[in-house]
Amino acid sequence: MSPIEADVAHFLAGSLVLVSFLLLYQDRMFALLNTFALHACVLAFSVGWQAWVQGAPHLFITALIALVFKGVVIPVALHRIVVRLGIHGTLESAVSIGPTMLFGMGLVALSVIVMLPVTEAAGAFVREDLSFALSVVLLGLLMMVTRRNAVSQVIGFMSLENGLVLAATGARGMPLVVEISVAFSVLIAFIVIGIFLFRIRERFDTVDVQVLDMSRGESS
Amino acid sequence: MLNQLAGVGIGLLLALAVGSALLARARHAAALTYGASALICLALAGIALQALGAGGAPGVALELRVGMPLARTQLGFDALSAAFAVIVNLASAIVSVGAIGLGRHVREQQRVLPFYPAFIAGMNVVLLAQDAFSFLIGWEFMSLASWALVVSDDCSDSNRRAGLVYLIMATGGALTLLLAFGVLAGPDGGYAFGQMRQATAFAPAAIVLVLALIGAGSKAGLVPLHAWLPLAHPAAPSHVSALMSGVMTKVAVYGFIRIVFDLSGPPAWWWSIPVLLAAAATALLGVLHALMEQDLKRMLAYSTVENIGIIFIGLGLALTFKANGMAVAAALAIVAAIFHGFNHSLFKSLLFLGSGAVLHATGERDMQRLGGLIHRMPLTALAFLAGCVAISALPPFNGFASEWLTFQAILLSPQLPQWIPRLLVPAVGATLACSAALAAACSVRAFGSTFLGRARSEPAAGAGETDPWSLGAMLVLAALCLLAGVLPGLVIDSLGSVSELVVQGRLAPQSGQPWLGIAPVDAQRGAYNGLLVFVMIASAAAVTALIARRFASHALRRSAAWDCGFPEPSPLAQYTPGGFAQPIRRVFGSVVFRAREQVSMPGPGDTGPARLRVELHDTVWDALYAPVVRAVDATAGYLNALQFLTIRKYLAVVFIALIVLLVIIGTSR
Numbered sequence: 001m002s003p004i005e006a007d008v009a010h011f012l013a014g015s016l017v018l019v020s021f022l023l024l025y026q027d028r029m030f031a032l033l034n035t036f037a038l039h040a041c042v043l044a045f046s047v048g049w050q051a052w053v054q055g056a057p058h059l060f061i062t063a064l065i066a067l068v069f070k071g072v073v074i075p076v077a078l079h080r081i082v083v084r085l086g087i088h089g090t091l092e093s094a095v096s097i098g099p100t101m102l103f104g105m106g107l108v109a110l111s112v113i114v115m116l117p118v119t120e121a122a123g124a125f126v127r128e129d130l131s132f133a134l135s136v137v138l139l140g141l142l143m144m145v146t147r148r149n150a151v152s153q154v155i156g157f158m159s160l161e162n163g164l165v166l167a168a169t170g171a172r173g174m175p176l177v178v179e180i181s182v183a184f185s186v187l188i189a190f191i192v193i194g195i196f197l198f199r200i201r202e203r204f205d206t207v208d209v210q211v212l213d214m215s216r217g218e219s220s
Numbered sequence: 221m222l223n224q225l226a227g228v229g230i231g232l233l234l235a236l237a238v239g240s241a242l243l244a245r246a247r248h249a250a251a252l253t254y255g256a257s258a259l260i261c262l263a264l265a266g267i268a269l270q271a272l273g274a275g276g277a278p279g280v281a282l283e284l285r286v287g288m289p290l291a292r293t294q295l296g297f298d299a300l301s302a303a304f305a306v307i308v309n310l311a312s313a314i315v316s317v318g319a320i321g322l323g324r325h326v327r328e329q330q331r332v333l334p335f336y337p338a339f340i341a342g343m344n345v346v347l348l349a350q351d352a353f354s355f356l357i358g359w360e361f362m363s364l365a366s367w368a369l370v371v372s373d374d375c376s377d378s379n380r381r382a383g384l385v386y387l388i389m390a391t392g393g394a395l396t397l398l399l400a401f402g403v404l405a406g407p408d409g410g411y412a413f414g415q416m417r418q419a420t421a422f423a424p425a426a427i428v429l430v431l432a433l434i435g436a437g438s439k440a441g442l443v444p445l446h447a448w449l450p451l452a453h454p455a456a457p458s459h460v461s462a463l464m465s466g467v468m469t470k471v472a473v474y475g476f477i478r479i480v481f482d483l484s485g486p487p488a489w490w491w492s493i494p495v496l497l498a499a500a501a502t503a504l505l506g507v508l509h510a511l512m513e514q515d516l517k518r519m520l521a522y523s524t525v526e527n528i529g530i531i532f533i534g535l536g537l538a539l540t541f542k543a544n545g546m547a548v549a550a551a552l553a554i555v556a557a558i559f560h561g562f563n564h565s566l567f568k569s570l571l572f573l574g575s576g577a578v579l580h581a582t583g584e585r586d587m588q589r590l591g592g593l594i595h596r597m598p599l600t601a602l603a604f605l606a607g608c609v610a611i612s613a614l615p616p617f618n619g620f621a622s623e624w625l626t627f628q629a630i631l632l633s634p635q636l637p638q639w640i641p642r643l644l645v646p647a648v649g650a651t652l653a654c655s656a657a658l659a660a661a662c663s664v665r666a667f668g669s670t671f672l673g674r675a676r677s678e679p680a681a682g683a684g685e686t687d688p689w690s691l692g693a694m695l696v697l698a699a700l701c702l703l704a705g706v707l708p709g710l711v712i713d714s715l716g717s718v719s720e721l722v723v724q725g726r727l728a729p730q731s732g733q734p735w736l737g738i739a740p741v742d743a744q745r746g747a748y749n750g751l752l753v754f755v756m757i758a759s760a761a762a763v764t765a766l767i768a769r770r771f772a773s774h775a776l777r778r779s780a781a782w783d784c785g786f787p788e789p790s791p792l793a794q795y796t797p798g799g800f801a802q803p804i805r806r807v808f809g810s811v812v813f814r815a816r817e818q819v820s821m822p823g824p825g826d827t828g829p830a831r832l833r834v835e836l837h838d839t840v841w842d843a844l845y846a847p848v849v850r851a852v853d854a855t856a857g858y859l860n861a862l863q864f865l866t867i868r869k870y871l872a873v874v875f876i877a878l879i880v881l882l883v884i885i886g887t888s889r
Binding site: 094111113117138141144145148153 | 883
């Protein structure tokens with residue numbers, strides 16, 4: 001791998017981390033969905049670049065799945081759900097944006113600290129790629145934890161999954177079967193969660209998960 | 221051949237357990253189960269006696285293709301397991317006969333019948349096991365079956381609590397035994413006992429000693445691990461209490477001897493110190509608790525604790541002597557310990573059966589509400605009296621013989637080279653003497669307030685003699701107590717091969733002694749002749765009776781009634797068990813029980829009675845167990861909040877855990 005190819009790969013993986021931060025920053029529904037589409041597109045580019053560099057044609061399929069499903073289908077579908085449910089508005093967060101961002105930076109630092117020594121045996125490129133991927137995963141989890149809205153939790157979950165795909169492609173050698181099954185599981189998760197959103201909405205007239213907790217007889 | 225027969229016996233017991241589980245509601249299920257158990261146990265006792273006579277394992281061990289991978293289950297006798305198998309099965313057989321009568325009164329038979337033979341089978345597996353896995357499996361089988369029997373009557377809170385405490389202690393004990401075997405097996409992991417004897421342990425053998433003391437001691441009831449015993453033993457039906465107290469504790473003693481004397485190699489001289497200290501504390505605390513107890517069955521359970529102390533004193537002495545190469549003295553101590561175990565299995569079974577008979581006749585366990593039963597249940601009273609005499613170590617019964625042997629061993633302690641045991645052993649002997657005296661007071665109190673005087677309650681006044689089965693079992697046990705006391709030489713001689721195996725020493729054969737007496741070390745040091753004492757007591761009593769009947773005046777004389785300590789006609793004015801124990805409580809109570817007495821006098825003009833309130837504390841429980849219980853409670857209450865988090869918070873918990881782990885990885889590199 002020539003230096004320029006590695007630099008581009010780093011650039012794309014780093015962009016994914018950056019877009020994860022953008023996801024954390026969003027406080028409006030449609031903006032969140034659009035950013036997620038961007039997240040998926042960056043992932044698709046990154047995977048596509050890996051396919052080109054590694055000469056692994058099956059990774060192109062992965063990239064295509066990422067682009068079509070996560071970049072287009074899911075955001076559009078979520079968009080329509082949100083419109084139909086009439087829940088576009090501001091997103092409530094449990095922890096305000098500023099501390100979340102700071103914490104996210106800490107997570108990135110942590111994943112770099114953890115990953116670099118652990119993967120000493122692997123090549124330099126893979127090591128940094130893996131630490132980027134771990135950052136994306138942790139940021140996705142952070143989003144799930146700090147957001148109250150069910151839609152943002154779904155988005156957090158999917159961005160987490162994007163991080164996993166990034167790690168897998170960087171590590172050279174995830175078989176296609178696994179990728180396709182992962183893609184399918186995400187799709188199914190999306191369907192299930194979509195149905196859940198409808199059901200929650202039907203019953204509680206909101207998708208703020210805090211209301212669900214209150215209906216269990218608790219409040220937080 | 222004997223091993224195979226014993227295996228068949230265990231198999232029959234297990235089959236009996238399954239069968240009685242299926243047919244527990246049939247009409248004569250109880251009588252059939254107990255009867256069959258009695259026959260099988262009798263056969264097993266006979267087989268074990270054969271094996272003991274042959275000095276161990278004639279023929280090959282019984283290998284079963286079941287059990288753990290990499291380890292065959294091996295069952296077989298050696299001298300030690302044969303001796304304990306005799307103790308266990310003989311007492312189990314007689315108790316089972318009594319259970320034909322007593323067991324009828326159990327309300328829900330299906331909760332008792334299947335576990336009873338399973339319990340006995342578990343104990344036999346422990347004794348016959350020749351490898352650690354089958355030992356532990358048998359041990360757990362025994363624990364769980366007896367736990368099921370303890371909670372068979374779960375209507376009362378106290379029984380459920382007893383079951384819980386017992387389960388926790390039994391699990392902990394089994395865990396420590398598992399660790400002990402793990403250490404003994406060494407790095408090669410040979411779990412057969414034969415391999416363990418050769419293995420080089422990778423940890424100091426002292427760890428094994430501590431683990432065995434905790435594991436076997438908690439099952440036997442060694443202070444301070446005895447907390448479950450006075451709760452659990454009385455909670456079971458009386459015939460099961462007899463088995464648990466009289467027999468199961470012996471299995472625990474066997475486990476201790478097997479691990480410490482047989483498997484863990486030559487002992488160091490200081491090993492005996494923790495054993496002796498714990499044993500002396502057990503003997504004294506057990507009997508003091510027994511003296512304070514009003515409940516007849518709980519009193520007997522505490523007295524079991526005391527007797528376990530006496531047995532462990534013998535074991536501790538044997539350890540000291542063995543470590544110093546004094547083979548004969550070690551043989552004397554170990555024979556005394558096993559002999560006392562045998563005796564205790566007889567008289568404690570007898571006393572528990574007696575308490576069961578009293579319980580069924582009156583519905584009372586509280587001695588404060590009994591009394592005068594000697595008129596209503598004369599034969600039960602006779603058998604119970606024999607048990608009381610035996611447990612008080614009075615000649616010519618068996619308790620005296622074994623405790624006398626223990627004292628003979630204690631008197632050999634000046635020959636020890638180290639000064640610590642030389643000082644410690646006499647102190648332990650003094651404690652033993654003290655607890656023997658207190659035990660006598662305890663049984664005087666139990667017999668007196670239960671059977672003598674006048675009935676203190678309505679049910680006690682209307683009681684009737686118990687059924688012939690349990691009566692027969694009690695009388696047989698009483699006769700055996702007398703027999704073992706009169707002919708101790710027989711028992712000592714038959715235990716010779718055991719001491720040969722365990723401490724590599726042997727007492728001189730006693731059968732050569734004149735008039736069936738015993739002189740364990742030599743006749744100058746000390747000799748005892750049970751037969752002679754018995755004949756003397758019997759003839760003196762006969763002569764006195766004869767003189768009284770023959771030569772005393774037959775003239776009647778009428779005179780003014782002496783009120784004989786009964787100025788009040790009410791039976792409540794009799795000497796109570798609480799009153800009997802009061803002097804002893806005043807001497808020991810303020811330290812051992814933190815006892816407090818409070819007299820509240822009625823004010824002037826008030827016609828109410830004055831009241832004496834006594835407050836006792838279980839210091840061991842308060843100091844050791846209560847803090848643990850409180851800590852668990854507090855932690856559980858604190859963690860309870862975790863049950864009711866929101867989804868997001870659960871995620872956050874996972875997330876934080878992940879972060880913490882990552883930080884640990886990141887910083888540790």
